[in-house]
Amino acid sequence: MSAEVTTFANGFRIVTEHMPGIESATVGLWIEAGARHEIEAQNGVAHFLEHMAFKGTARRSALQIAEEIEDVGGYINAYTSREMTAYYARILRADVARALDVLADIVLNPAFDAREIEVERGVILQEIGQALDTPDDIIFDWLQETAYPGQPIGRSILGPSAQVSGFHAGDLRRFVAEHYGPGQMILSAAGAVDHETLVRLAEPLFAPLHARPRLVPEPARFISGERREMRGLEQAHFALALEAPDYRAPDFYASQVFSGALGGGMSSRLFQRLREDRGLCYTVFAQSGAYSDTGLITIYAGTGASEIGDLAVLTIEELKRAAEDMREDEVARARAQMKAGLLMGLESPSQRAERLAKLLSIWGRVPDISEAIARIEAVDGAAVRAHAERLLSHSGMALALYGPIDRAPYLSALSERLAA
Amino acid sequence: MSAEVTTFANGFRIVTEHMPGIESATVGLWIEAGARHEIEAQNGVAHFLEHMAFKGTARRSALQIAEEIEDVGGYINAYTSREMTAYYARILRADVARALDVLADIVLNPAFDAREIEVERGVILQEIGQALDTPDDIIFDWLQETAYPGQPIGRSILGPSAQVSGFHAGDLRRFVAEHYGPGQMILSAAGAVDHETLVRLAEPLFAPLHARPRLVPEPARFISGERREMRGLEQAHFALALEAPDYRAPDFYASQVFSGALGGGMSSRLFQRLREDRGLCYTVFAQSGAYSDTGLITIYAGTGASEIGDLAVLTIEELKRAAEDMREDEVARARAQMKAGLLMGLESPSQRAERLAKLLSIWGRVPDISEAIARIEAVDGAAVRAHAERLLSHSGMALALYGPIDRAPYLSALSERLAA
Numbered sequence: 134m135s136a137e138v139t140t141f142a143n144g145f146r147i148v149t150e151h152m153p154g155i156e157s158a159t160v161g162l163w164i165e166a167g168a169r170h171e172i173e174a175q176n177g178v179a180h181f182l183e184h185m186a187f188k189g190t191a192r193r194s195a196l197q198i199a200e201e202i203e204d205v206g207g208y209i210n211a212y213t214s215r216e217m218t219a220y221y222a223r224i225l226r227a228d229v230a231r232a233l234d235v236l237a238d239i240v241l242n243p244a245f246d247a248r249e250i251e252v253e254r255g256v257i258l259q260e261i262g263q264a265l266d267t268p269d270d271i272i273f274d275w276l277q278e279t280a281y282p283g284q285p286i287g288r289s290i291l292g293p294s295a296q297v298s299g300f301h302a303g304d305l306r307r308f309v310a311e312h313y314g315p316g317q318m319i320l321s322a323a324g325a326v327d328h329e330t331l332v333r334l335a336e337p338l339f340a341p342l343h344a345r346p347r348l349v350p351e352p353a354r355f356i357s358g359e360r361r362e363m364r365g366l367e368q369a370h371f372a373l374a375l376e377a378p379d380y381r382a383p384d385f386y387a388s389q390v391f392s393g394a395l396g397g398g399m400s401s402r403l404f405q406r407l408r409e410d411r412g413l414c415y416t417v418f419a420q421s422g423a424y425s426d427t428g429l430i431t432i433y434a435g436t437g438a439s440e441i442g443d444l445a446v447l448t449i450e451e452l453k454r455a456a457e458d459m460r461e462d463e464v465a466r467a468r469a470q471m472k473a474g475l476l477m478g479l480e481s482p483s484q485r486a487e488r489l490a491k492l493l494s495i496w497g498r499v500p501d502i503s504e505a506i507a508r509i510e511a512v513d514g515a516a517v518r519a520h521a522e523r524l525l526s527h528s529g530m531a532l533a534l535y536g537p538i539d540r541a542p543y544l545s546a547l548s549e550r551l552a553a
Numbered sequence: 554m555s556a557e558v559t560t561f562a563n564g565f566r567i568v569t570e571h572m573p574g575i576e577s578a579t580v581g582l583w584i585e586a587g588a589r590h591e592i593e594a595q596n597g598v599a600h601f602l603e604h605m606a607f608k609g610t611a612r613r614s615a616l617q618i619a620e621e622i623e624d625v626g627g628y629i630n631a632y633t634s635r636e637m638t639a640y641y642a643r644i645l646r647a648d649v650a651r652a653l654d655v656l657a658d659i660v661l662n663p664a665f666d667a668r669e670i671e672v673e674r675g676v677i678l679q680e681i682g683q684a685l686d687t688p689d690d691i692i693f694d695w696l697q698e699t700a701y702p703g704q705p706i707g708r709s710i711l712g713p714s715a716q717v718s719g720f721h722a723g724d725l726r727r728f729v730a731e732h733y734g735p736g737q738m739i740l741s742a743a744g745a746v747d748h749e750t751l752v753r754l755a756e757p758l759f760a761p762l763h764a765r766p767r768l769v770p771e772p773a774r775f776i777s778g779e780r781r782e783m784r785g786l787e788q789a790h791f792a793l794a795l796e797a798p799d800y801r802a803p804d805f806y807a808s809q810v811f812s813g814a815l816g817g818g819m820s821s822r823l824f825q826r827l828r829e830d831r832g833l834c835y836t837v838f839a840q841s842g843a844y845s846d847t848g849l850i851t852i853y854a855g856t857g858a859s860e861i862g863d864l865a866v867l868t869i870e871e872l873k874r875a876a877e878d879m880r881e882d883e884v885a886r887a888r889a890q891m892k893a894g895l896l897m898g899l900e901s902p903s904q905r906a907e908r909l910a911k912l913l914s915i916w917g918r919v920p921d922i923s924e925a926i927a928r929i930e931a932v933d934g935a936a937v938r939a940h941a942e943r944l945l946s947h948s949g950m951a952l953a954l955y956g957p958i959d960r961a962p963y964l965s966a967l968s969e970r971l972a973a
């Protein structure tokens with residue numbers, strides 16, 4: 134299996150991968166625009182726009198959009214991230230053309246009916262309420278804001294309620310005009326799809342679009358800082374971030390392997406020390422996420438009011454120790470987990486379509502899986518320790534705390550401990 | 554593709570399905586014992602036991618269990634439901650034997666070390682705290698308790714904190730002795746697996762176990778009732794349940810199709826009326842879940858303090874209207890969604906292994922997918938309306954409310970409206 138790529142003259146890209154033996158497909162449009170492409174007054178517009186795509190087009194009502202996909206048992210959804218917005222459908226083999234027609238229509242021809250905007254505003258305000266009611270969701274918004282204060286990449290994806298309350302059709306149209314050019318769009322599909330057929334179907338829909346200049350978002354600057362929100366919850370929620378490599382950085386895979394060995398699975402150091410040895414938490418993990426010009430290693434754990442001090446200090450100890458004595462066998466295990474995770478992910482049409490779109494966006498081509506495997510294989514213990522050492526000495530830390538956290542140490546104390 | 558089944562003399566069952574073109578597999582042990590097999594003083598033991606399986610055996614420490622699977626990039630996990638406990642691993646083709654050996658060891662030979670029990674108690678108390686901090690999680694526990702008050706099936710899976718604080722090794726051993734006989738165990742695998750090989754590997758591990766009598770849990774009795782928990786949250790969380798058919802009931806598929814048309818997708822009545830037309834909520838759904846002797850149609854939505862009254866009344870209106878005028882095209886769409894969902898689920902080794910285990914447990918054989926499809930096809934508009942009519946006239950309702958719910962109607966008012 135290997136990916137096929139076609140690029141139209143206006144910059145619109147199509148990437149597909151046929152998966153033998155699979156009777157369904159995932160087809161989607163990945164737009165290279167997200168929350169970090171908003172200026173402050175626009176914060177929440179990218180996500181509002183994603184919602185409005187489903188609320189009617191020139192040709193279809195909201196109900197017709199849903200019915201056209203669900204009539205054939207398909208599933209249609211969308212998400213907004215900080216750098217991308219995706220609209221995708223999972224359908225059976227026979228319905229690929231139908232899904233593409235609906236996806237193209239909702240992305241290219243949204244109606245932005247004034248009454249529908251009012252109704253959807255209510256929906257999004259409820260979505261914001263739901264996030265605020267979920268401590269282990271909202272804490273990551275606060276962590277992001279703390280790590281990138283006053284910057285587009287630091288703002289929440291949903292946007293502030295007050296601002297969401299004020300958006301109108303003009304705000305949505307402006308964001309589309311600025312960021313939804315054909316050069317920012319990738320049509321990606323995996324599963325029971327045929328590349329030539331998809332290209333032929335996409336041609337009349339997307340080839341006529343006029344190319345537009347691409348607006349580059351403000352570069353990210355990681356800053357140390359902390360946010361502490363006291364509240365009478367059952368758990369004290371702890372989230373810590375350090376700056377990690379961007380997607381294209383040479384040490385991207387070292388960072389991935391490092392976060393895996395630190396807190397990626399049941400055999401990881403944080404899981405073993407905090408949960409298995411001490412019983413301090415149910416959920417604990419470290420993960421390494423990347424953007425185009427920055428990244429974050431994020432550690433999260435939920436613990437009790439009396440345990441938050443111990444948990445914070447042990448986490449810092451483990452971070453420090455990882456730079457000193459991360460062993461070859463631990464690194465080998467983290468590599469094996471990454472490789473197997475990649476291979477297993479390829480067996481799902483949805484994960485595969487998303488991966489194709491992201492790879493094409495990052496690299497301008499779809500590197501073979503063997504390239505990723507080779508780069509993972511190249512990460513040894515020395516590389517991980519050196520990476521951790523660099524990380525700890527240069528990055529600073531962002532900290533977010535939520536719940537009964539009066540006994541949690543301050544960032545300054547944790548930083549001193551790390552430097553000691 | 555078709556499932557192969559082998560049963561040992563002691564009742565232990567093995568079911569597998571080979572999936573061509575897939576390089577990974579999911580292998581797991583599904584035990585026909587869960588929270589509803591506990592007596593009241595045991596509530597939480599089935600889940601505690603599931604945790605302790607990972608905390609060491611006669612041959613392996615907790616760390617060794619995790620390492621043995623993660624060394625080869627595998628993933629191991631477990632869950633406890635009301636009727637089953639599952640221990641499963643997702644691994645690459647070459648590691649099926651390794652995964653089986655680990656799974657058998659943790660299920661058959663847990664050490665129940667006293668110190669490890671103390672540590673894991675802390676982990677579970679944090680898990681309970683996490684559930685309590687997540688309104689759209691805990692509300693379903695309250696709904697279950699309200700629907701089946703004072704009954705094993707109504708109790709929470711995690712158990713009350715006070716009780717979890719008191720369990721010791723004897724409690725765990727007693728539950729194992731009562732419910733973990735070979736006749737209650739199903740080894741299920743899907744993906745890159747070979748049936749004969751798995752049977753050969755399982756034989757020395759499971760065939761020598763002595764058959765034990767099966768203890769049948771107390772039958773379920775659905776009761777009308779409500780639980781209202783006031784709290785200063787962003788959203789007013791609303792959950793409503795009606796009694797639905799059990800797994801083997803003739804109208805099981807009518808109920809599934811009904812709940813799909815009522816609130817299963819974007820084109821469903823509840824999504825259209827509450828979210829698309831009125832903007833009252835972000836999350837809203839109806840689903841139909843089944844047990845061996847009962848089932849629940851559950852409706853959930855999160856809304857605002859001022860909107861909860863409207864939302865509750867509109868939900869009742871839609872329930873009532875569904876029994877009167879559910880159209881053939883809506884039912885056809887719900888059927889299409891169910892069928893496609895089944896087919897797409899078959900493309901994931903994990904979903905497939907779980908489905909095999911459940912089918913074998915329910916039916917004592919693995920019906921071909923065509924049987925399920927035929928039963929779905931047989932559900933027409935008249936069947937759905939008749940089912941809804943029966944449901945509304947006989948079942949009564951259970952209601953759970955959480956958050957700023959002072960303006961929410963009482964169950965009596967909603968019941969009157971339904972009957973009017």
